[in-house]
Amino acid sequence: MSHGDWTVRARQDVVYRVTDAPDVFAPDNGALARAARLEPGTSRLVVMDENVFAHHGHAVLAYFLGHRVTPHVLRLTGGESRKTLAAVERIARAADAARLARRDPIVAVGGGVLTDLVGLAASLYRRGTPYVRVPTTLIGLVDAAVGAKTAVNFRGHKNRLGTYHPATDTLLDRGLLRTLDERHIGNGMAEIVKMAVIKDATLFDLLEGHTADLVRTRLAGERGRQVMHRAIDGMLEELEPNLWEHELCRAVDFGHTFSPAVEMVTQPELLHGEAVSVDIALSCALAVDRGLLTPADALRTLALLRAAGLPVRHRVCEPGLLWEALADSTRHRGGEQNIPLPNGLGKCVFAGDLTLPELTRSTELLLRLLDEPGAAV
Known part of the structure; x- marks a missing residue:
């Protein structure tokens, strides 16, 4: 008993x-x-x-x-x-x-x-x-x-x-x-670029030089099929062993550290994928600042986003708001920052010690990257 x-x-x-x-x-x-x-x-x-x-x-x-x-x-x-x-x-x-x-x-x-x-x-x-x-x-x-x-x-x-x-x-x-307009196709492309940068270099190669055409054709044809399938493969591969999110270091959170706050503050100006794109661009700058990503690969990523018609910066993305956004994401991740950053293209590491001065420096670095001739599309 x-x-x-x-x-x-x-x-x-x-x-x-x-x-x-x-x-x-x-x-x-x-x-x-x-x-x-x-x-x-x-x-x-x-x-x-x-x-x-x-x-x-x-x-x-x-x-x-x-x-x-x-x-x-x-x-x-x-x-x-x-x-x-x-x-x-x-x-x-x-x-x-x-x-x-x-x-x-x-x-x-x-x-x-x-x-x-x-x-x-x-x-x-x-x-x-x-x-x-x-x-x-x-x-x-x-x-x-x-x-x-x-x-x-x-x-x-x-x-x-x-x-x-x-x-x-x-x-x-x-x-x-x-039936979708190109803006809403671009909105979804942000999540595909996310998977390419953080997990799948082959997907990145499929996108590079073809992103604008994929948007225009609404992912029709064999390349569109491959892109969609690789993105879903990568997503489900990450989700399946951690479906209930018991583990809070998640590669699929790339582009989703600062974007939830940016999306809500700018609503209805930015769609979800557009806010994610802004976050991806900033996260790539953070990775460059930490020596994880070369400036050339950051520029390649910015070019993909821009080719999809996505924004890579926004006026609200000042260090104060971004720091508050990080604080909220940290609470959501159990008290740890767990910021996914690209470690080269197609690989991921997690940062847990980002400081406000580093974040400020990276926002300035992003602006310098955007001024590079190679950043133009």
Whole structure:
């Protein structure tokens, strides 16, 4: 008999799939039907971004009706400012209205903000409802929709409230990128450049000299396929052994030390990837200052970012704000800075002793790098 001291140990296997699904809404494509377990006579909640509905709503509705499933469509206004608990409550109310059974998957069709919202709502609804993601933006295809994290912004902080609740299936269709403008393709390219600089020199080579064309063509063709697959490979390779982030030294946090604060302060001026790009540029300057990265490789990285149409500096990036941003990231990382920095292209080390004078010096170094003839694109 116990004497009033119990220890519970439990394990839960986590299995989810990320799958190429070209022409995902074509009537004869069974990928979504299998993922969402569509059975004649049932219904499903489908959450879509308003802009996505304008482009793809007819095809989505036809797909569900073609499988004799009733789609209950909730349309949400996109944008980082809408990433709130109020939006999560709207999804929960829609799930109630659709009379979803406990294991009926919710289907999310949209960009990273929308899939984050649906993921958080699904994690809370009945203490855990499955969901399926169909990302429609590049940042969704290579970053936001392939991991396990869900979140909303809270009290001016990026992704302050969230859970770990991966979708059972994420279906990737590069063809959906055709409706995006080049700015939003560039927004996703920031996350691809991140993986190239910190983990994959071969990916860097695939991008170099081709970034502008990849943006223009929306990653169409064989090179676009290789770029997307290598970026996802690298991301999942980093995430899988540390899905719950028990280890807080994370290479995929490259570009995400200063950017959360920069993004929230400049909202709505900068998109997520644009703030990440500014962070990548500054982090490369930090790496140059520490002798980890050559000025030439820093310039090559700046050229990639600029070729994608991304900013590499912003007027708010003064040492005071950046130091506050670092302090918040340090709290998020358990009290350690854990700043990922490139150690040459394709490799990563972590800095834990950055000082304000060094940060100030690196912001000045970035300006000097940007004045170099080789920094122009």
